Amino acid sequence: MSQSFKFGLLVFPQITQLDMTGPLQVFSSLPGAEVHLVWKTTEPVQSDTVLTITPTTRFADCPQFDVLCVPGGYGTDALMGDEEVLGFLRAQAAGARFVTSVCTGSLVLAAAGLLEGRSAATHWSATEVLPVFGVSVSRERVCIDGNRITGGGITAGIDLGLTVICELVDRRTAEAIQLRMEYNPAPPFNAGSPETAPPEVVELLQERMKPAKARRLALAEAAAARMR
Template identity: 80%
Template sequence: MTSSLKFGLLVFPRITQLDMTGPLQVFSSLAGAEVHLVWKRVEAVQSDTVLSIMPTTAFADCPQCDVLCVPGGYGTDELMGDDEVLDFLRAQAAGARFITSVCTGSLVLAAAGLLTGRTAATHWSAVEVLPIFGVTPSRERVCMDGNRITGGGITAGIDLGLSVISELVDRRTAEAIQLRMEYDPAPPFNAGSPDKAPAEVLHLMEDRMKAAKERRMGLARAAAARLR
């Protein structure tokens, strides 16, 4: 019965809201679904834009979820070393049917030890981080490894959500949600991945992300050392 299915999506400061709102829209389209936006406290968190997000449930009050989803964003750098967050994820993962992430959310799952020895996807700029935690990176838009389902960067959250519904319920239900959302992407430019983007665009983005990537690598190494 879908009426009993519970979905928990982590929200946190400096989250990339589309990482979360993509799968949120998919999960919320499932009849009878119970969806929770979870953070340490029920107080607004600032995303990486002007949008603030209000959690619906605190860690201490969150029920056991069937699906746990960790979105990405610059805030995941700090979450890799946040014991309160990592402990919450480990506790939820013990009873969840599917443990999922979007974008750099997979780095947080990895820091919690929930992807060790598995294959996972993440944002293209963060693929070098996963091996630090003993995770094999995948460039798939949605990567499935057992009950771990991880998505690539940002817009892959919709694909992730639909894939989860297909596994959790059935393909017809996922297709109906896709049609309701009119999810039929036809981007105006063919620059949505490092393999397709013009070289000058890729170099521009790599330059802009260089300092952030170096900082993330340092935090990841510290988190991996603590995990070991």
Template identity: 75%
Template sequence: MPQPLQIGLLVFPRITQLDMTGPLQVFSSLSGAEIHLVWKRIEGVPSDTVLSIQPTTTFADCPQLDVICVPGGYGTDDLMCDAEVLDFLRRQAGGARYVTSVCTGSIVLAAAGLLTGYRATTHWSAIEVLPILGATISRERVCIDRNRITGGGITAGIDLGLTVVAELADRRTAEAIQLRLEYNPAPPFNAGSPETAPPEVLAMLEDRMKVARQARLALARQVAADRR
């Protein structure tokens, strides 16, 4: 009997829950997969909403994963300097078939040195961090470079999950999951990217994000300097 696929998603304080729950729903539809929500301790982890997420295993008890997925969220800035998290990701990446991320999860992979020399994508507001940490920018919604698969911002987690399933199984399996989820986006507004959003909406959001973006860039430069 074949061994079940081991798929793990990192959870952490101030995670954007949709970054995680989108691919989680997709992965949970894959027959023969065991899904793990991984954190340092088994205790509720606060997201960036009222939702708290319960890990299912710890770093110490987590099996070797076939797929490791790092979601994004405001908490990823802290993870960039968290030696315990970065060491866990490096250990898992060494034996994983696929190393993946959603949104700003890719900057955590990059901080761990796991995207050096790879193309990768992330949320549009963090894209300039990637080259500081050794990755090459891709603006694809889902970027595949060898066994690194990275997704863009937040809702791209569903696309990331379906892409990974197609790699693990086949396209028909991924399409069947897409159909079961009725994932057939038809957004009410054409404002889902910097290229399509009205200029005044983009300017408003960029102004709100300015301080956080500058702080993240400074942090990334410090992480890169410390690695030299």
């Protein structure tokens, strides 16, 4: 008889929905999986698009998860200083088999002290934040460090999900899910990372992101100072 696993994905205001829905689709494809979208309340939260997301479980009611996943988005800036969220993540991490993140979700895990002394991936625009919390930056698409598995930006969520299933169950199961999803990416442009994108495109994005990057770094430094 196959084992049933419990997955918990954090949702929050200003989440980047693809950070969450990528791994959600993978986890939900595992036969017998029990998947929860967890937040402080079960009131709908607004993503960073027109899409709203309805949590299925409150912090106070959810079970212990086998896999805890923290997606990213601009809403993670506030979460780095939210003790209710950080305390919940610490409590869940103590009993989880795998503690995972996508994109800037790793910054929240770092702010909770759950990545200290480890390597982790994040969105390319946020790599300066992880060292503030004593975390080494990995530029891997998916970084495995013990039972911490972290993914890069946004679209890496599918890769993260498949990697988790491989580690939790086995490779064949992960490959079957990949095939079911027809996850066979062939992007129209080779512009998916600052290493391959045209310099003028990188410059454009860096200029757009400059205010948000400065704000995020300041919030991270304040959160790290409170931890000391």
